[in-house]
Amino acid sequence: MLLPFAVAPIALIPGMLLLPGAAADDLLDAALGVAALAPPRRMMTPMGKPMSAAVTNCGELGWVSDAAGYRYAALDPESGLPWPALPENLADFAARIAAEAGFPGFAPDACLVNFYEPGTKMGQHQDRDERDFSQPIVSLSFGTSAVFRIGGLKRRDPSTTVTLHHGDVVVFGGPARRVHHGIDRILPGHHEQLGAKRLNLTLRKAG
Ligand code: SIN
Numbered sequence: 001m002l003l004p005f006a007v008a009p010i011a012l013i014p015g016m017l018l019l020p021g022a023a024a025d026d027l028l029d030a031a032l033g034v035a036a037l038a039p040p041r042r043m044m045t046p047m048g049k050p051m052s053a054a055v056t057n058c059g060e061l062g063w064v065s066d067a068a069g070y071r072y073a074a075l076d077p078e079s080g081l082p083w084p085a086l087p088e089n090l091a092d093f094a095a096r097i098a099a100e101a102g103f104p105g106f107a108p109d110a111c112l113v114n115f116y117e118p119g120t121k122m123g124q125h126q127d128r129d130e131r132d133f134s135q136p137i138v139s140l141s142f143g144t145s146a147v148f149r150i151g152g153l154k155r156r157d158p159s160t161t162v163t164l165h166h167g168d169v170v171v172f173g174g175p176a177r178r179v180h181h182g183i184d185r186i187l188p189g190h191h192e193q194l195g196a197k198r199l200n201l202t203l204r205k206a207g
């Protein structure tokens with residue numbers, strides 16, 4: 001049986017729901033455990049520049065970027081080892097929240113972990129390296145707040161922003177699955193475990 005949302009969801013655009021404060025700190029602890037095993041690093045974009053955020057992954061597949069392009073890979077290119085396992089509490093939470101948001105049967109096999117220092121950002125992009133766009137993306141934010149920009153299907157479509165805070169969850173699928181999005185900036189702040197940093201997790205069904 002599904003539990004009702006603890007907080008009222010807010011529809012940001014059709015297919016994209018914000019669940020304020022829905023993610024508890026045990027999920028942050030799980031993400032920090034992943035980062036201890038596979039340290040976050042600034043990957044190179046295909047254009048040869050380092051990404052602004054430092055990234056790592058867990059799950060069967062991890063999102064990677066280098067001179068060859070963007071793709072999912074089963075092994076961490078730094079260590080040559082499989083990515084750390086997707087923590088059960090994260091997988092269960094993502095499946096439950098996706099179902100509540102109208103996407104039943106979500107079984108994530110990849111989780112991208114982004115660390116943002118003050119001054120970093122994430123350019124506007126679409127998440128389109130996954131096989132099945134009927135599967136949503138579940139995004140969890142921890143630490144300092146950030147300005148999340150939401151555009152449309154085309155790069156030049158009008159966009160809007162929303163500030164994401166510690167514990168906020170965004171689910172996007174259906175008509176919102178391939179909208180452009182990014183992080184304009186990280187707001188000043190302090191979190192007990194993360195200091196001035198922001199941590200974002202995106203759970204995906206990649207393979
Ligand atoms: C992403 O699109 O990969 C990250 C979005 C975020 O940091 O909230």
Ligand code: FE2
Nearest residue numbers: 125126127181
């Ligand atoms: Fe994204």
